[in-house]
Amino acid sequence: MFKFNISSVLSDETASLDIKAIDDKMTHIRYGKNHYKLLKPIDLVGTFTNVGNQIIQFKGCIKTIIQLQCGRCTEFVEYPITIDFTQRFSAHNIETFEEDDIQIIEGNLVDLTSVVLEELQISIPVNVLCDEECKGLCNSCGINLNKKSCSCTATDVDPRLSVLKDLI
Known part of the structure; x- marks a missing residue:
């Protein structure tokens, strides 16, 4: 789980909060009907920044290794994933913002778990090879x-x- 208390960032328009978290409890990623085994815990590093107008921006990087099957020989392959992403949050009603990419939070806690999982899911390739010469x-x-x-x-x-x- 990737939950963070960002009260210090919410209360100060010049504040930022660096985070580093590892989730070693999650062992698989589910995407549609497929299950992918995590060979390394999910590592999340990033910064929450108050960018003004009651918006908190998170810029982060996700790293892990998942197990996929070769699209030609079906042998298992270790597939490293590194994803840089940005997500914006606000504790205020979304109707006051014109942009669709702002998630509303309640209180001082931000849960990035669903964002991390979504980023991982969309980064899984449709086909991977164990070797180009497979x-x-x-x-x-x-x-x-x-x-x-x-x-x-x-x-x-x-x-x-x-x-x-x-x-x-």
């Missing part, structure tokens, strides 16, 4: 071609797709 899996027998070779021939075609062969 050979993937054999289309016929399914063996990992990075580890072993197989006796299947390149001319072996799925019988359901054989009609397409005649088009070439």
Whole structure:
């Protein structure tokens, strides 16, 4: 959890508050139907700054390592993530602001947990490779071609797709 008391920043228009936090309790990230294992605790470093007009701005950096599967051979891959982001907050009604990116807070506590999770979720790539030269899996027998070779021939075609062969 990434909850911070920012009362000193709220009360002084020239104030700022540096934070550093590590969440070692979170072990997985859920995104849609997928679950991604965290191999390193989420590290959050940043600064809350009173930027005037009753707005508090947080500029921070998230670092962690997640486990993904190679898109070709399905082996697990360690994927380091570093995300720089900015989020703005106010303790006042959002109707007084024209901008949509300001989150309303109640009291002196700011919970960045949902912001951190959202930033992590949108940074997960759709496809990652264990190596640029990954050979993937054999289309016929399914063996990992990075580890072993197989006796299947390149001319072996799925019988359901054989009609397409005649088009070439």
